[in-house]
Amino acid sequence: xxxxxPQMEQAQPRPDLPPWQQPDSVGLVEPKDYTFxxxxxxxxxxxxxxxxxxxxxxETYGQLDEQKxxxxxxxxxxxxxxxxxxxxxPSDRKPGWWDAMVGPGKAFDTRRYFVICPNCIGGxxxxxxxxxxxxxxxxxxxxxxxxxxMADMVRAQKALVxxxxxxxxxxxxxGSMGGMQVLEWAINYPDAVWSAIPIASTPRLxxxxxxxxxxxxxxxxxxxxxxxxxxYDGEPPRRGxxxxxxLGHITYLSDESMHEKFGRQLRDRDDYSYExxxxxxxxxxxxxxxxxxxxxxxxxxxxxxTRAMDxxxxxxxxxxxxxxxxxxxxxxxxxxxxxxxxxPPYQSKEIVSVLRASRAHFAYCEIPSPYGHDAFLLEKDRxxxxxxxxxxxEYSRALAHPG
Amino acid sequence: xxxxxxxxxLLEIAALIEPDTRVLDLGCGTGxxxxxxxxxxxxxxxxxxxxxxxxxxxxxxxxxxxxxxxDEGLQDYADASFDYVVLSQTLHLVSRPGLVLREMLRVGxxxxxxxxxxxxxxxxxxxxxxxxxxRTGCFSKxxxxxxxxxxxxxxxxxxxxxxxxxxxxxxxFVTTGGSLSRVLAGGWPNLFxxxxxxxxxxxxx
Numbered sequence: 001x002x003x004x005x006p007q008m009e010q011a012q013p014r015p016d017l018p019p020w021q022q023p024d025s026v027g028l029v030e031p032k033d034y035t036f037x038x039x040x041x042x043x044x045x046x047x048x049x050x051x052x053x054x055x056x057x058x059e060t061y062g063q064l065d066e067q068k069x070x071x072x073x074x075x076x077x078x079x080x081x082x083x084x085x086x087x088x089x090p091s092d093r094k095p096g097w098w099d100a101m102v103g104p105g106k107a108f109d110t111r112r113y114f115v116i117c118p119n120c121i122g123g124x125x126x127x128x129x130x131x132x133x134x135x136x137x138x139x140x141x142x143x144x145x146x147x148x149x150m151a152d153m154v155r156a157q158k159a160l161v162x163x164x165x166x167x168x169x170x171x172x173x174x175g176s177m178g179g180m181q182v183l184e185w186a187i188n189y190p191d192a193v194w195s196a197i198p199i200a201s202t203p204r205l206x207x208x209x210x211x212x213x214x215x216x217x218x219x220x221x222x223x224x225x226x227x228x229x230x231x232y233d234g235e236p237p238r239r240g241x242x243x244x245x246x247l248g249h250i251t252y253l254s255d256e257s258m259h260e261k262f263g264r265q266l267r268d269r270d271d272y273s274y275e276x277x278x279x280x281x282x283x284x285x286x287x288x289x290x291x292x293x294x295x296x297x298x299x300x301x302x303x304x305x306t307r308a309m310d311x312x313x314x315x316x317x318x319x320x321x322x323x324x325x326x327x328x329x330x331x332x333x334x335x336x337x338x339x340x341x342x343x344p345p346y347q348s349k350e351i352v353s354v355l356r357a358s359r360a361h362f363a364y365c366e367i368p369s370p371y372g373h374d375a376f377l378l379e380k381d382r383x384x385x386x387x388x389x390x391x392x393x394e395y396s397r398a399l400a401h402p403g
Numbered sequence: 404x405x406x407x408x409x410x411x412x413l414l415e416i417a418a419l420i421e422p423d424t425r426v427l428d429l430g431c432g433t434g435x436x437x438x439x440x441x442x443x444x445x446x447x448x449x450x451x452x453x454x455x456x457x458x459x460x461x462x463x464x465x466x467x468x469x470x471x472x473x474d475e476g477l478q479d480y481a482d483a484s485f486d487y488v489v490l491s492q493t494l495h496l497v498s499r500p501g502l503v504l505r506e507m508l509r510v511g512x513x514x515x516x517x518x519x520x521x522x523x524x525x526x527x528x529x530x531x532x533x534x535x536x537x538r539t540g541c542f543s544k545x546x547x548x549x550x551x552x553x554x555x556x557x558x559x560x561x562x563x564x565x566x567x568x569x570x571x572x573x574x575x576f577v578t579t580g581g582s583l584s585r586v587l588a589g590g591w592p593n594l595f596x597x598x599x600x601x602x603x604x605x606x607x608x
Contacts, residue, residue: 044440328599352469353479356449364469368455382459389463397465 037380047338057126216244242290522556
């Protein structure tokens with residue numbers, strides 16, 4: 001069955017070249033942005049408020065084909081950004097956050113597909129969010145930024161996709177919070193989404209998920225530097241954000257992966273300190289993750305984005321999950337991970353159930369993995385193969401489909 | 404298992420299925436039957452498979468597959484939501500065959516079950532002469548290293564059906580040999596057929 005083998009001719013690494021010139025890298029990429037919803041045409045939000053002007057920071061990789069049928073929209077997770085693959089400058093130490101998936105010969109093969117990734121609104125990576133300057137006041141929005149929802153984030157992305165001249169996306173893909181956006185896309189814009197790939201996702205954030213968000217936010221809100229969100233002229237509530245991130249990281253791992261990664265290993269010492277210093281490897285890891293996060297993330301954005309996740313509940317919004325999916329036309333590839341206890345497989349299976357009842361085309365795969373929720377970034381081989389196979393067939397199907 | 408009887412098995416099953424119907428394939432493997440049905444009969448096929456690599460093979464074929472364990476039942480599936488539910492060479496592998504058969508006939512209007520026959524004569528001779536479980540057909544692996552959970556003959560299956568209110572509407576027998584073998588398998592299937600294929604429904608109440 002040679003014809004059924006995955007068609008992922010991987011380019012050979014070239015040790016003589018720097019990372020951004022490797023044949024399987026998208027190379028140097030330029031961040032882009034698009035501003036719309038200028039007053040008085042602000043974008044309406046689910047809360048009833050309006051937001052505008054809105055800037056979306058985004059990156060694209062590959063070329064849009066002539067029929068405009070090869071566009072892939074990638075939705076990032078809570079702490080992600082528009083920089084998915086490649087390097088923004090030759091001095092970057094690391095490539096984008098899903099570089100393993102996007103590039104020549106990779107799952108999202110940029111020789112065939114045009115990949116778009118925008119930063120979500122409410123974020124802090126170039127798109128309009130609480131740290132942006134409110135043109136009406138000349139000062140950062142801070143807490144005056146309106147609370148946004150997943151549907152609002154997606155509504156803004158739709159404006160960008162239209163701006164790029166794309167009527168139908170070949171696929172919308174994302175993990176975790178990105179998966180929530182995938183579902184919003186398929187439900188709210190059924191004609192614009194040929195296929196959809198929600199990974200490690202859910203039709204609603206669980207009570208457990210909300211609970212972790214609550215504690216993370218509380219750490220920020222109770223940080224003395226928070227000052228009701230108006231900290232942009234001084235020291236931000238770093239400690240609170242770091243604690244939120246440490247908590248987050250625990251939920252992204254699993255008992256097994258923590259045991260594998262750290263066990264009870266001590267950090268640079270042979271015995272306990274009998275103090276409250278950093279004794280354990282796992283302690284050091286969490287401290288480090290918390291600390292680096294404060295270098296790159298705005299605490300207010302953390303509040304807004306986690307709130308948007310809390311409010312995500314498709315059945316609640318539409319009356320039932322069946323009602324939510326009633327007009328969905330996309331073909332689905334749904335991926336979950338066995339050890340993910342933050343977005344456990346049973347939550348993906350709820351999406352599967354409703355697609356089954358509506359007789360939609362879908363494939364569901366529960367990848368056995370010890371890595372917990374983080375598996376969506378780590379199980380590259382299997383995710384890569386599933387996506388590249390699925391996408392290749394959907395692309396030829398979409399091309400054969402008139403319109 | 405040699406390749407030939409498997410193909411014959413699937414072709415026989417496909418021949419029993421009406422065009423333009425909805426089919427659920429339990430233990431669909433790499434999706435051979437589903438693809439055959441979609442391409443040759445315009446069937447809308449769905450599959451369930453427990454092995455991740457086979458699920459991925461199904462995805463590569465563009466098939467609608469659910470990664471899951473049929474031993475957990477089909478509670479997500481509505482009554483009579485399929486025209487046929489197929490269980491091909493899988494009944495002997497599940498831990499609760501009774502439950503799986505009941506669920507098949509709840510979800511499908513008809514069930515199609517193919518069964519490797521432990522009453523096939525080389526099995527009997529092997530057992531009689533050597534006193535050991537023969538290592539042929541689906542018993543090609545030693546007893547301690549095989550997923551086979553249940554040893555069943557075609558007579559056993561017929562008996563199970565009559566005890567459980569299941570009607571056999573049609574049957575086909577598969578054997579690897581030539582025309583003589585086929586004649587014998589038709590006449591004395593429990594002795595001469597390697598595989599039995601049964602179209603089953605629930606006896607009307």
